[in-house]
Amino acid sequence: MSFISIQDVCFSYDEDSAAPKAVDGVSLDINAGEFVTIIGHNGCGKSTLAKHLNAMLLPDSGMVVVDGDDTADENKTFDIRAKVGLVLQNPDNQLVAGIVEEDVAFGPENLGVAPDEIRRRVDKALKAVDMYEYREHAPYKLSGGQKQRVAIAGILAIQPQCIVLDEPTAMLDPSGREEVISTLLKLNRENAITVVLITHYMDEAVLADRVVVMDGGKVLTQGTPEEVFSQVELLKKHRLDVPQSAELAYRLRGCGLKIQDIPLTQDDCVALLEEALR
């Protein structure tokens, strides 16, 4: 049984039934402990799908089941939100308190956790994202990457089993992106937290256990990064990027060079080319 099960979900922001649906018949399973990335164009429905995972939006048809609970069940809404944390794109708008540690405490305070336990959780969450030294800083004085890590700590303090991140690196500079992504990888590996990362950076997508490609509200294809990015033609047809090294290998193959695998990182690419050219 998967941790989150999305079953034939349709959702439209427009009341008009003729209008195109934001999410159009998506079925997807997310297993506990997995690192899944969802990629696609702007407006492909990936953000809308993310909001279905913690009952911020409810499907028009179909259903989303989180750890055995239907998200449409109003009595379970807050249980589901405590299990599946959602981190949004703009780090500024997610920090609600004037001091870092008080912001991280906001979630557990809402859940009515005892003060000592909140303190313990806040310290633990801040240490997990390497922001403990900044616990008494004002959020507006931090860099974008630091703010986003505080936002992640704010979700961690709720102690969710799964974190869904909706383009958390879209507003960050390269070093901020690096900070956030390495934090997520660490959380996934060391704390066994399920991560669903929505992004449009292909180099982030290749780090996942599984990549889901969405287009026009539907799932186009999914599989391991190797499986997905070797379908260069399909992705190109839907005007999606592939990692540069994958594209290089694909083109060279087209020119008659014998390359078996599709490399996803620069190092792999160099190694494969060396072998092919020898």
Add this chain to the structure above:
Amino acid sequence: MVRDVSFGQYFPTKSVLHRLDPRGKILMFIAYIVIIFCTFNYVSLGITAAFTLAFLVLSKISPKFYFKSLKVILIIVILTSLLNLFYGSGEPLWQWWIFRITLNGIHRAVFVTVRIICLILASSCLTFTTSPTELTDAIERLMKPLKVVHFPVHEVAMMMSLALRFVPTLLEETDKIMQAQKARGADMESGNLIKRVKALVPILIPLFVSAFRRAYDVATAMECRCYRGGAGRTRMKQIHLSARDFIAFALTALMIGGVIVCNILLTATI
């Protein structure tokens, strides 16, 4: 620039004042405001000014920041002291056209200047040493009795703390919008007052639009973190009265007592 505002900021220097119960601090601050307007001679004015200085020293915050907050109200201080200077009663010491300076006027000007400066310093001291969360938490608790008349105490406190949190963010945004509009040729520094006010419109409209978008985002983020109003919430930082709060109360009472005694025993200067 616009961002250079120290009022409403918090400096975690961990002084004695930081460790006081915020509820007590607010109540003492209110008592202080009342008493500073009840000083009628130089001895009582001196007592309150001395206490104000003591607060500043105890806060362990660089005087630089206090000066910064004073700078903002400098014009108000000068204006009110001038008004008081020329509106005194009694024998004129100096006279020219409609301007008349009397001894009473000089006293009044000194009193009003010292009072306003003390007031600003004390309120800066309160916000510098109390985090916004503590402050709103204290206000929420102090206003709790109003719940009986169905006053939305928690909601008001939450709105205040969110407003305080977003002051620097919105200032930064104003800065960005101003620069963007300047880059497109907006002229905000020349022309008469009406022209300048009109030049603010292309800044205020995008600011409002983005503030509303931001508000929607913040609400989503709060819901994602299981926010459902004040019922059943707990607090990480518990506030309770301790010995040092009672010492602070005693000192405040001493100040109030001193001012009252001085007012009774000595003749009023103004």
